[in-house]
Amino acid sequence: MTASLDRRTLLAAGAASLAVPAFAQKAAAPAWPTKTVRILVGFPGGSTPDLVARTIAEPLSKALSQPVIVENKPGAAGNIAADQVAKASDDHTLGVMINGNMTIAKLLNPATPYDPLKDLAPISLVGTAPLLLTAGTGVPFTNAQDFFAAARTAGNKWSYGSPGVGTVGHIGMELLKTKAGIDPVHVPYPGNPQVINAMIAGQIQLALLPPGLAAQQVRAGKLKAVGVTSSGRSSLVPEYPSLDEQGVTRGFQLEIWTAVAAPASLPKAVVAKLSALISEIARTPEVRQKLFAQGWQVAGTSSEGLANRIKQDTALLGDVIRTRGIKAE
CATH class of the missing domain: 3.40.190.150 (Bordetella uptake gene, domain 1)
Known part of the structure; x- marks a missing residue:
């Protein structure tokens, strides 16, 4: 009887010793956050x-x-x-x-x-968000195929704007140049508002812009939309087709x-x-x-x-x- 009791006591003590570290760990875990x-x-x-x-x-x-x-x-x-x-x-x-x-x-x-x-x-x-390839109103085209044909003909006589070296607007356009066989010259600006103003003034011909920002100007008739850089239409600007679906840059997606x-x-x-x-x-x-x-x-x-x-x-x-x-x- 005593032996049995001692055995049960030892088993219980062993179980308790196994439980203590886990309990102690949980209790010791600091609450987060503790301040602003x-x-x-x-x-x-x-x-x-x-x-x-x-x-x-x-x-x-x-x-x-x-x-x-x-x-x-x-x-x-x-x-x-x-x-x-x-x-x-x-x-x-x-x-x-x-x-x-x-x-x-x-x-x-x-x-x-x-x-x-x-x-x-x-x-x-x-x-x-995808980007919206946007052009100035002085660039004549009716669809993306026309636009890229004109861009290839223009070569480095065209220029594009971005909000700075190394931004997605810059690197994305360099990627688009290789995909579409165009060669516009990069002109960096302090930000997208300056890029838009330069396009409206005819100082540059194209840019990749955030859709919400670009769409405002397109709807106002100050810029023209070429296409978005998603695989299909974006819920943000569903009225504009993607470059991919227009068949000019197969597989080109950028966000x-x-x-x-x-x-x-x-x-x-x-x-x-x-x-x-x-x-x-x-x-x-x-x-x-x-x-x-x-x-x-x-x-x-x-x-x-x-x-x-x-x-x-x-x-x-x-x-x-x-x-x-x-x-x-």
Whole structure:
């Protein structure tokens, strides 16, 4: 009897000893967040990334029961803010970034102080959008076939604008040049508004622009639309056919996107928590409507989904950078 009791006691004690470490681990796991969460944006207030950040900040604050504030740190095409996110060590700093900050920054400029593939943790791809190939009204054409025939004839007498060296508007056009056999000269501008003004004034002939921005000018009769850079029509501007469906650039697809990232040092459990929350927030009807109005097709992916997109775009755009010899100024 005593032996049996002793055996049961030992078994119970053994089970308890196995349970203690797991319980202790759970109890020791720090609650997150424990203070205000910062979202850094590498562009000025009112810019597209800024609007996205402010759209998700309020519902994220409610979900986390902590303040979430947006701080603008403009400069170097968003890379200044991206570098600050990469180097943040407080576990409470995030960033809303564009394609280039999370993919090709280091390829464009080896002196970039962070490596997007090593120093940033993908959280969620929030929104995507194709670009709209747009031309000035002085360019005569009735469809994409006519436009590209005229562009091939013009050669380097035509020029195209972008919001700067290394932007998707620049690299995407260099890719389009190889796909479509055209050769317009690149003219960089401070931003897309200046690109649009230059096209309206007849100083340049074409540009790849965010659809919401370009469509306003096309509908007003100030610019002409050639086609969107998606495989089919985009829900953002369904009235314009894609270049692919018009048969001029088979397989040519290009998107701009915005996403949430964190320092690579952020604990994986926190990354998983944020990824689930932000992807869910992005897909709610209210936030979806706001993002759509800002010109985004809502993605709301997992961290793994964003990581895959980063890998794909780094390969695609990186190949263009290498073959065309593009370097950041």
